[in-house]
Amino acid sequence: MAVEVITTDAAPRNPLFAQGVKAGGFVHVSGTVGVDPATGALAGDTIGAQTTQALANCTAVVEAAGGSKDDVVEVGILLHDPDDFPGMNAAYSQWVPATPPARYAAKLGAVIPGVLVSIRMTAYVG
Template sequence: MERHVISTPNAPSSPLFSQGVRAGSTISVSGMVGVDPATGVSAGPSIQDQTQQSLRNCEAVLNAGGGTIADITMVTVLLAHPDDFAGLNEAYADFFDEPRPARAVARLGPELPGVLVSIAMTAQVDR
């Protein structure tokens, strides 16, 4: 199956990974942090601020690959601090309507200065 790299200026990028990859009808979005791509600066100091921005960054990659929020089947959330779980859930619930996609939450391994959350997604686009 042919893979197509997804790239957009509307989400953070790195030379170390693709923002997203589409293979057939599946879109995989790399872990996105809560950095505003327009400024290159963290969206804010709170888990809610960074979660909202991380989700917007994922959405930008999905859109660039031909997907939408409604196509998301799985979300993987990595938290720097487990105590931020309630704040994560607050921002997450505001972003997704019912029915919400499947989700896993784990602890972010490396200590990245100022980074509270990283979110990756998988979407199934049947068009």
Template sequence: MTRQIIATPNAPSSPLFSQGIRAGSALYVSGMVGVDPTTGELAGAAIEKQTTQALRNCESVLEAAGCTLADVAMVTVLLANPADFAGMNEGYATVFPTDPPARAVARLGPELPGILVSITMTAHIAQ
């Protein structure tokens, strides 16, 4: 199976990871944080704003691969502070208001200054 790297200027990037990898009909989106890629700044100090921005960053990677949020099968949310769960859900519901994908929520391992959430996705591309 071949592996295709997905890259877009519309999401945060790093030389340490690919924003997305397509392998067969699966698309794996790396953990995206709530940084606005146009400014390089956090979307805000509130978990709701960072969650929404992180999801929009994931959506940009999906679009670069020819997918949409409707193609997402699994989302993993990593929270810096478990007490932010309710606020994360508020931001999450603005992007997935109905028929959301499967989801897991866990604690974010590293402490990154100002980063409250990291979100990864797996989508399936129609062939």
């Protein structure tokens, strides 16, 4: 099976991991935070702003692999503070496709200054 690393300037990059990897028709998007790729800064200090940006970043990686948010089959959400779930969910409800993907939420284990949420996705584009 061929594996293709997906990159895009429309999402933040990190030299330690791929933004996404396409394998066997699936695109696996790395955990992505709410950093605005145009500025390199967090999109805001609220869970809503960071969730919206993290979803846009993940979607940009899926699109770079030839898919769209409608191709997303799973979303994983890691929250710095589990009490932020309602605010995250409000922002997520503005993004969710007509056919919702499977989703999970858990507590973010790493403490990254200012980061309130990290989101990862899997999409089927095959």
